[in-house]
Amino acid sequence: MSTSEIKIQHLGVAVSSIDDALIFWRDGLGLELKEIEVVEEQGVRVAVLPIGESRLELLEATGAETPVGRFLSRRGPGLHHLSVEVDDINAKIAELKGRGVRLIDEQPRVGAGGALIAFIHPSSTGGVLIELTQKDSDS
Amino acid sequence: MSTSEIKIQHLGVAVSSIDDALIFWRDGLGLELKEIEVVEEQGVRVAVLPIGESRLELLEATGAETPVGRFLSRRGPGLHHLSVEVDDINAKIAELKGRGVRLIDEQPRVGAGGALIAFIHPSSTGGVLIELTQKDSDS
Numbered sequence: 001m002s003t004s005e006i007k008i009q010h011l012g013v014a015v016s017s018i019d020d021a022l023i024f025w026r027d028g029l030g031l032e033l034k035e036i037e038v039v040e041e042q043g044v045r046v047a048v049l050p051i052g053e054s055r056l057e058l059l060e061a062t063g064a065e066t067p068v069g070r071f072l073s074r075r076g077p078g079l080h081h082l083s084v085e086v087d088d089i090n091a092k093i094a095e096l097k098g099r100g101v102r103l104i105d106e107q108p109r110v111g112a113g114g115a116l117i118a119f120i121h122p123s124s125t126g127g128v129l130i131e132l133t134q135k136d137s138d139s
Numbered sequence: 140m141s142t143s144e145i146k147i148q149h150l151g152v153a154v155s156s157i158d159d160a161l162i163f164w165r166d167g168l169g170l171e172l173k174e175i176e177v178v179e180e181q182g183v184r185v186a187v188l189p190i191g192e193s194r195l196e197l198l199e200a201t202g203a204e205t206p207v208g209r210f211l212s213r214r215g216p217g218l219h220h221l222s223v224e225v226d227d228i229n230a231k232i233a234e235l236k237g238r239g240v241r242l243i244d245e246q247p248r249v250g251a252g253g254a255l256i257a258f259i260h261p262s263s264t265g266g267v268l269i270e271l272t273q274k275d276s277d278s
Contacts, residue, residue, distance in 0.1 A: 006169060007191025008147060011221065013267055021265045028238050029223070029269075030145060030231075051223065052146025053192050078266030079218035082150065084168065084190065092169075099167050126160045127217030128152055130168075 009085035009133040010048075010055040014071050014078060018047045018060045025049055031056060039112045044068050046112060057083075081119075081129040089116050089134040096120065108134065148224035148272040149187075149194040153210050153217060157186045157199045164188055170195060178251045183207050185251060196222075220258075220268040228255050228273040235259065247273065 015021040018036065026033050031049040038045050043066025047058040059080055061069035071080060086092045089108050097103065104119035111117035116134035154160040157175065165172050170188040177184050182205025186197040198219055200208035210219060225231045228247050236242065243258035250256035255273035 008150070008193050011147070011150065013265065015265050024240065024264050028235055028240055028263075030234075054147050075214075076266055078261070079221065082218065095169075096167055101163065101167055122217070124167075125163050126152065126154050127215055 005087055007085050008054040009083040009131075010057045011051075011079070012057045012059050012081040012083065012131075014068050014075075014080040015058045015060055016072065016077050018045060018058050021058045021060075022047065025056060025058065037112060038062070042067060042112075081131055083117075083131040083133050085133045085135050087135050089118060089132050092132055093118055096124075100124075108132075144226055146224050147193040148222040148270075149196045150190075150218070151196045151198050151220040151222065151270075153207050153214075153219040154197045154199055155211065155216050157184060157197050160197045160199075161186065164195060164197065176251060177201070181206060181251075220270055222256075222270040222272050224272045224274050226274050228257060228271050231271055232257055235263075239263075247271075 022033060025031050026049065031051055034048045034050055036045060036047045043062045045060040045062060049056045059068045061072060063069055064073065068080065093103065093106070093108065097106070101124040102121040104121050108116040108118045115136060118132045120130040120132065122129050161172060164170050165188065170190055173187045173189055175184060175186045182201045184199040184201060188195040188197070198207045200211060202208055203212065207219065232242060232245070232247065236245070240263040241260040243260050247255040247257045254275060257271045259269040259271065261268050
């Protein structure tokens with residue numbers, strides 16, 4: 001039973017190589033690779049692996065001067081961001097702004113797969129890069 | 140619908156202070172604080188906040204010379220580990236060992252809440268500290 005209207009939509013993991021990472025996540029751990037998508041405007045290749053009601057997203061930079069490329073240079077591969085699905089992204093953004101939370105996106109924008117998303121700045125979350133994702137009314 | 144027999148059991152976030160972190164995660168994001176537990180042998184206070192079928196665990200070190208204390212010194216607060224729930228932890232450990240995956244715990248041990256757990260070394264996962272958790276047969 002779900003005990004929260006908010007769920008983990010996905011967990012983003014920065015990887016040097018999706019092919020190499022799949023050796024652990026798919027072949028070892030046993031997750032299924034659902035698809036690989038290129039998000040040109042973010043400079044990232046994304047491998048999607050469902051895990052329960054959530055997804056694991058392996059993020060491979062398409063170049064050094066991309067958000068994931070810079071993360072890899074600075075911190076190395078590993079956990080990159082947490083995406084949480086909310087019922088009403090506009091209401092959540094308004095609420096967070098009212099509390100003084102610093103947002104990277106003050107208005108929702110269209111992310112991978114067409115969902116409305118907005119990033120919260122890690123300085124307001126205790127160091128975690130969080131992406132809000134609008135719940136898909138079809139799912 | 141769940142598309143995987145493996146799910147995210149919890150996501151561990153290293154925090155400087157649980158009290159401060161709750162200002163964002165509970166009051167801002169809207170998660171419920173279920174409990175705070177001290178795990179003496181790991182030197183950590185753990186605040187548990189359900190999120191969908193998973194949980195968020197805010198990890199506050201009880202001292203500098205603890206796993207979370209050393210993580211905070213080295214990397215600062217942020218995403219710390221991913222716990223994945225598996226049906227049969229012994230089978231999964233055997234399978235991973237057979238594939239040459241490096242385990243921190245080659246045998247399951249009892250973790251917080253009494254569950255059997257085993258950590259996988261980040262060197263085998265692309266930089267992510269992963270905890271396997273045996274599925275509770277009651278849940």
